[in-house]
Amino acid sequence: MAIPLTQYLSSTSHYIGLEIIFYAVSSCHENIHTRYPNFIFKHVVAENLYYSKSNIPLTQLSLPVEDNFADFIFMNSVFTHLHPADCQYYAPELPKKIKSGGLFWCTWLIINDESKALMEKGMSKYNMPWTSDEIAYYQTLENPPYALNIL
Numbered sequence: 302m303a304i305p306l307t308q309y310l311s312s313t314s315h316y317i318g319l320e321i322i323f324y325a326v327s328s329c330h331e332n333i334h335t336r337y338p339n340f341i342f343k344h345v346v347a348e349n350l351y352y353s354k355s356n357i358p359l360t361q362l363s364l365p366v367e368d369n370f371a372d373f374i375f376m377n378s379v380f381t382h383l384h385p386a387d388c389q390y391y392a393p394e395l396p397k398k399i400k401s402g403g404l405f406w407c408t409w410l411i412i413n414d415e416s417k418a419l420m421e422k423g424m425s426k427y428n429m430p431w432t433s434d435e436i437a438y439y440q441t442l443e444n445p446p447y448a449l450n451i452l
Contacts, residue, residue, distance in 0.1 A: 302318075302377070303329060303340055304333065306340075307333065307336075307337050312337075315339050315341070316339060316340040317343065317371075318340070318342040319343050321344070321345050326343065330342050343365055345362065345365070346362075347362045359383065359387040360390045364395075364398060366398050368397045369397070369398070369401070370398060370400070371399050371400060372399075372403045373403060373404045373405075374398060374399055374405045375406045375407070376405075376406070378408055379407065380409060412438050428440065
């Protein structure tokens, strides 16, 4: 998302990218921030089975952005890798970070009657047959946050 926005945002605008993968933050800093200093990338240290080894649970992490700061928040495939409790923690936090009239955009995997039927037939790209709580569907029960959909 950052690269296309370098051509859209003015030099007085701010872009803050938060990421749990350290090398991704380093790469963005080296390749984007050095040419566009108003684009800042922050490494968020939080526990994630696949991308970050830490003892800090997500529910103890506050987003390092002031309230009423953002005009636009974009989250690509973030909630699909969180436990339902983590989603419930962040859901009320995100609106606090957006200015009045700002926008929030995020991606989700959708489980509905059509996608359930496709999964049952083995015709879905993402097969998530497991549910442990009638709230979320998981790709695996061994590592639930690998991919999930919250109903």
